[in-house]
Amino acid sequence: MAAKQLGLGLLLILAVVVAAAAVPGQECNKDKLDMIRECKKYEVWPAEPKMEPSPACCAVWQRANIPCLCTHVTKEAEEVWCMEKVLYVANFCKRPFQPGYKCGSYTVPPLGQ
Incomplete structure (x- = not known):
């Protein structure tokens, strides 16, 4: 019975961790x-x-989830971050x-511009 409760407890902890990782806006x-x-x-x-x-x-840059990061770039962020430099x-x-x-x-502009 104790092993069953321990297994259920671990499953509950895992569910909480997965749910916390899936909170919108927190993924990246x-x-x-x-x-x-x-x-x-x-x-x-x-x-x-x-x-x-x-x-x-x-x-x-090599490991970041760039599409996720880009979805969080606001007009306010663009006043701080120079997108030309980001591309560079x-x-x-x-x-x-x-x-x-x-x-x-x-x-992103066409190449050469």
């Missing part, structure tokens, strides 16, 4: 915090100068955006 919170910590200084206004990002910033960092870190991709209200 760690990526957002990591991006702020490691990349913000390379991606904020003014548009110039553009600086090569650190290896730690590129590591965040994404390209430098070998995870470029495709032309026409939308991140927040920003649409």
Whole structure:
């Protein structure tokens, strides 16, 4: 009986953890915090100068859920984050955006523009 209760308790804990992970707006919170910590200084206004990002910033880019992050880019965020610099960092870190991709209200321009 104790083993059955323990198993039920573990199942309940697992259900709570899964439910907490699925809270809307929280799915890429760690990526957002990591991006702020490691990349913000390379991606904020003014548009110039553009600086090569650190290896730690590129590591965040390589593992981050970019589509999720882009769904959380607001007009207010775009007043802080320079999307031209974001594209520069994404390209430098070998995870470029495709032309026409939308991140927040920003649409990635065609190549060469």
